[in-house]
Amino acid sequence: MNLRHVRLTFGKEIREALRDRRTLAVMILLPLVVYPLLSLVAAQVAMGREKNREERPSSVAFSGTGPARDALEARLGGKPTQFVLLPRGSLADVESGKLDSLVEIDAPSADTLTVLFDASRDESRIAEERLGELVAKVLPDGCAPSFAMKSRNLAPQARMGGYLLSKALPLFVVLMVLLGAFYPAIDVTAGERERGTLETVLCAPIRRVDLMFGKVLAVAALATLTGLLNLASMAITLLQILRLTSQTVVLDVPWGHALLSSLVILPTSLLCASAFVALGATARTLKEAQTVMLPVYFLTVAPAMAGAIGEYRLAGITTWVPGMNLTLLARDLLVGRASWSGAIATLLATAAFSAVALVAAARVYASERLVIPARRDPKRPVNVRSTGAGDAMTLFALAFLLLYFVFLPLERRNLAAGLLAAEWIGLFGLVLVYARMSGQRFAHVTGLGRARGRALLGAVLIGCGAWAAVAVFSEWLVPVPKYVLEGLRKSIMPVAGRSHLWTLVLMSLSPAVCEETLFRGPILRGLGTRMGPPATIVLTAVLFGLFHLDIYRLIPATLLGILLGYLAHESGSIVPSMLAHFCNNAILVTLARAGLDQRIETLSHRSLTLVVLASLAMTGTGVALVRGSAARIQL
Amino acid sequence: MPEPLARLDGVSKSFGDVIAVVELSLSVNRGEIYGLLGPNGAGKTTALRMLAGLLVPSSGTACIAGRDANTEWAKKQLGYLSGSTGLFGRLTPREILDYFGQIYGLEKSDIRERVARLVPALALENILDRHSEVLSTGERQRVSIARAVLHDPPVLILDEPTAGLDVLASRFLRDFVRKERSRGKAVLFSTHYLAEAELLCDRVGFLHHGRLLCEGSPAEIRARQSASTLEAAFLSLADAHEAVP
Numbered sequence: 001m002n003l004r005h006v007r008l009t010f011g012k013e014i015r016e017a018l019r020d021r022r023t024l025a026v027m028i029l030l031p032l033v034v035y036p037l038l039s040l041v042a043a044q045v046a047m048g049r050e051k052n053r054e055e056r057p058s059s060v061a062f063s064g065t066g067p068a069r070d071a072l073e074a075r076l077g078g079k080p081t082q083f084v085l086l087p088r089g090s091l092a093d094v095e096s097g098k099l100d101s102l103v104e105i106d107a108p109s110a111d112t113l114t115v116l117f118d119a120s121r122d123e124s125r126i127a128e129e130r131l132g133e134l135v136a137k138v139l140p141d142g143c144a145p146s147f148a149m150k151s152r153n154l155a156p157q158a159r160m161g162g163y164l165l166s167k168a169l170p171l172f173v174v175l176m177v178l179l180g181a182f183y184p185a186i187d188v189t190a191g192e193r194e195r196g197t198l199e200t201v202l203c204a205p206i207r208r209v210d211l212m213f214g215k216v217l218a219v220a221a222l223a224t225l226t227g228l229l230n231l232a233s234m235a236i237t238l239l240q241i242l243r244l245t246s247q248t249v250v251l252d253v254p255w256g257h258a259l260l261s262s263l264v265i266l267p268t269s270l271l272c273a274s275a276f277v278a279l280g281a282t283a284r285t286l287k288e289a290q291t292v293m294l295p296v297y298f299l300t301v302a303p304a305m306a307g308a309i310g311e312y313r314l315a316g317i318t319t320w321v322p323g324m325n326l327t328l329l330a331r332d333l334l335v336g337r338a339s340w341s342g343a344i345a346t347l348l349a350t351a352a353f354s355a356v357a358l359v360a361a362a363r364v365y366a367s368e369r370l371v372i373p374a375r376r377d378p379k380r381p382v383n384v385r386s387t388g389a390g391d392a393m394t395l396f397a398l399a400f401l402l403l404y405f406v407f408l409p410l411e412r413r414n415l416a417a418g419l420l421a422a423e424w425i426g427l428f429g430l431v432l433v434y435a436r437m438s439g440q441r442f443a444h445v446t447g448l449g450r451a452r453g454r455a456l457l458g459a460v461l462i463g464c465g466a467w468a469a470v471a472v473f474s475e476w477l478v479p480v481p482k483y484v485l486e487g488l489r490k491s492i493m494p495v496a497g498r499s500h501l502w503t504l505v506l507m508s509l510s511p512a513v514c515e516e517t518l519f520r521g522p523i524l525r526g527l528g529t530r531m532g533p534p535a536t537i538v539l540t541a542v543l544f545g546l547f548h549l550d551i552y553r554l555i556p557a558t559l560l561g562i563l564l565g566y567l568a569h570e571s572g573s574i575v576p577s578m579l580a581h582f583c584n585n586a587i588l589v590t591l592a593r594a595g596l597d598q599r600i601e602t603l604s605h606r607s608l609t610l611v612v613l614a615s616l617a618m619t620g621t622g623v624a625l626v627r628g629s630a631a632r633i634q635l
Numbered sequence: 636m637p638e639p640l641a642r643l644d645g646v647s648k649s650f651g652d653v654i655a656v657v658e659l660s661l662s663v664n665r666g667e668i669y670g671l672l673g674p675n676g677a678g679k680t681t682a683l684r685m686l687a688g689l690l691v692p693s694s695g696t697a698c699i700a701g702r703d704a705n706t707e708w709a710k711k712q713l714g715y716l717s718g719s720t721g722l723f724g725r726l727t728p729r730e731i732l733d734y735f736g737q738i739y740g741l742e743k744s745d746i747r748e749r750v751a752r753l754v755p756a757l758a759l760e761n762i763l764d765r766h767s768e769v770l771s772t773g774e775r776q777r778v779s780i781a782r783a784v785l786h787d788p789p790v791l792i793l794d795e796p797t798a799g800l801d802v803l804a805s806r807f808l809r810d811f812v813r814k815e816r817s818r819g820k821a822v823l824f825s826t827h828y829l830a831e832a833e834l835l836c837d838r839v840g841f842l843h844h845g846r847l848l849c850e851g852s853p854a855e856i857r858a859r860q861s862a863s864t865l866e867a868a869f870l871s872l873a874d875a876h877e878a879v880p
Contacts, residue, residue: 196721200782203687203715204738205707371689372650 033397034298036404037546041302044551045310051483052311057082058127061089064105068113075134082130094118095154100127112148120155120163120335122311157252162335169234170330171308173227174323177265178297180226181219181272188215189280190289208365220273227265261333267350268326274354278361281370314342317477320349387445392526395434396543399518402426415491419506423514431517446521451573458625459576462563463583465618468611474556484552492592500593507589512582519544520568520577537565560584570626638701639664640790640821641686646695648681655681657845663821668812670836671825678845679825683794687715699790711739714783717794724768728759728778731767732785739786753781773804780811791815791822797831809835829865841869848872
């Protein structure tokens with residue numbers, strides 16, 4: 001072996017790979033961002049689950065009488081946050097989920113009580129755990145009557161099997177379908193382009209929308225097949241395990257429910273196929289398609305995982321979260337507790353998302369982007385630098401990493417210092433360094449330029465008005481738990497005290513200047529080189545929402561980000577978006593300090609409607625004022 | 636005078652700030668081979684893509700047999716082939732021809748009959764049932780030709796079809812194009828191999844920076860530029876064009 005040649009080849013390959021920004025993005029930056037983000041989501045879901053458990057009392061009823069009942073009832077009455085004592089209840093109530101646990105007193109003089117619960121329901125398991133703890137505390141007292149507790153699980157073997165399967169199988173199936181759609185979608189879109197077959201087909205008398213539908217259906221069919229094969233393989237494996245351990249395992253597989261649950265594969269496949277074909281069609285090469293599609297893959301996996309590990313119910317907002325809704329529906333079907341309303345809402349939401357993806361795909365297929373995917377300017381000299389989409393994503397990833405690994409720990413030690421450092425070093429400083437390294441003027445990179453008076457007036461109206469509508473809409477979608485609100489209030493009004501002016505500097509002025517400098521600066525402009533204004537504004541806003549590292553602030557921050565992106569785009573400057581951002585934060589901080597935020601929670605429905613209408617009117621007027629107020633940022 | 640089978644009329648095309656083709660007009664008649672010549676990046680492919688209905692002109696009109704090129708009817712009148720034309724690698728030539736034949740609205744029996752006619756003409760006997768990905772470049776190009784002419788279109792657009800082909804394969808392709816001309820087809824042929832154009836084309840047009848510098852038969856152009864070859868004529872025209880401030 002010629003080691004010199006090996007070394008030379010190694011060096012050349014590494015040099016080439018490191019110069020390919022897409023490889024860097026996928027191999028290095030994406031995982032570095034995704035795993036901290038997933039860990040944050042998982043931690044917040046786990047904390048939410050724990051808080052929910054603490055906040056939700058278990059419903060318990062007694063059957064039979066005796067001193068044991070009297071003693072235990074007295075104990076239960078002393079713990080109103082943990083137990084709600086119902087006057088009566090039956091086995092059927094526990095089985096149907098109306099009651100968490102039934103405590104049976106075998107005989108008036110008996111010293112044994114039996115806790116009847118349904119181990120296939122988490123709420124019922126918690127009730128049994130709590131009762132166990134309560135009885136254990138009664139026993140060592142000496143003054144209390146001495147009795148023992150037995151537990152009896154009412155869930156049939158098949159339902160227990162379904163319950164255990166529901167912890168892993170739905171997520172696994174959704175993941176497999178995603179993967180099953182991922183590579184075929186890349187192959188039929190970017191792969192066709194790379195192999196030169198797409199142009200051949202486009203010259204033929206076939207309508208592009210027909211071509212697109214054919215491809216979507218093919219990808220959906222392959223994804224469905226992948227999902228079904230995986231499900232069948234898992235089922236066979238499970239069957240074998242049950243056969244081998246039939247002496248010890250006391251559960252059964254609910255095959256009927258499993259089959260019903262497998263129907264979720266169909267809408268999942270259609271959604272994945274539509275979204276991936278739409279994305280793949282915009283990519284020039286296989287590699288580029290992977291780069292474009294991987295973030296979407298992870299963004300779908302994250303809520304699916306949250307659905308699998310969290311104790312979410314399939315109702316309300318959860319039916320509208322892609323990935324999570326289908327995982328929850330598969331889970332509910334598996335345990336035989338799916339509701340018609342949840343299933344219909346999930347299918348409607350999935351159909352709506354699929355329709356949006358199909359429309360997007362149809363637009364790509366109808367446009368010349370299908371033939372010439374990227375807007376390139378071959379006449380631009382190589383040495384002229386401007387911010388591209390790759391730069392935008394790299395800047396976001398770097399800002400995210402700095403925040404997660406450096407500034408968040410600092411904020412935990414010293415909130416004010418951490419906040420200032422995160423904003424002025426992690427965001428503003430980052431853009432400064434980027435501008436210097438790329439040889440561009442800071443004002444050019446960020447869009448820091450003069451704005452017209454009506455744009456500034458519009459910004460003030462949006463900044464002062466939008467918060468109420470954003471807050472009410474977000475709360476309606478994802479209610480913020482009390483402990484999260486308390487945490488926010490504490491950060492605005494620390495126990496040690498802090499002046500209002502200093503709080504405004506920390507939480508309004510700094511974020512307004514620094515976050516706008518990065519997000520509505522190079523990120524908005526860079527992403528705008530690859531997609532149209534609406535998509536650019538929304539994607540920038542989603543990144544802005546993710547940057548807040550809080551699932552409960554994701555939606556309000558994203559909604560605000562859309563307005564701020566619109567401001568920057570229409571006015572051609574980030575000054576209006578800075579102004580609006582400052583006004584928005586300043587109002588929220590001031591309301592919190594004055595305790596008015598808690599009073600808003602107690603407003604009547606009519607008053608709240610008036611507040612929202614006023615908010616919408618101000619925002620609408622602001623939007624109208626800003627519209628076309630200056631040379632738009634070229635997105 | 637009969638309507639030209641392929642016509643670009645004052646066509647311009649720009650991509651953002653980049654202007655690829657500027658007010659290009661040309662026409663190809665029945666039984667004629669027209670060579671669109673020019674260096675890489677001259678705008679040849681963009682012009683052909685507009686005629687093939689792949690791109691829509693920013694201004695001007697592109698017509699096939701008198702109708703807008705961007706219609707299904709126009710596409711049925713067209714056979715399009717380029718040097719970079721790919722084949723579905725995991726399908727056999729027979730399957731590819733069957734797929735395209737059906738897209739062009741041919742009956743299964745028609746497809747079988749036409750494939751049977753094309754097999755000896757394009758020497759496809761031994762490759763018809765092999766996966767396309769294992770075929771050589773020349774074999775792949777022969778299959779592509781079969782795909783382009785399967786529906787017997789009156790117009791053929793060939794975008795640098797000899798790029799990457801060896802001498803024998805190039806000659807085979809030129810012979811095939813001549814036969815198609817003799818059958819009354821209008822052939823629009825782009826290449827940057829000027830010697831090849833001289834051998835093949837009835838008329839040629841020189842495209843440079845998206846503009847048509849001159850048009851005529853190879854002999855006329857050589858005479859007009861007092862050049863011994865088309866290459867010398869083109870260089871002289873390009874130099875004159877660059878010299879214009």
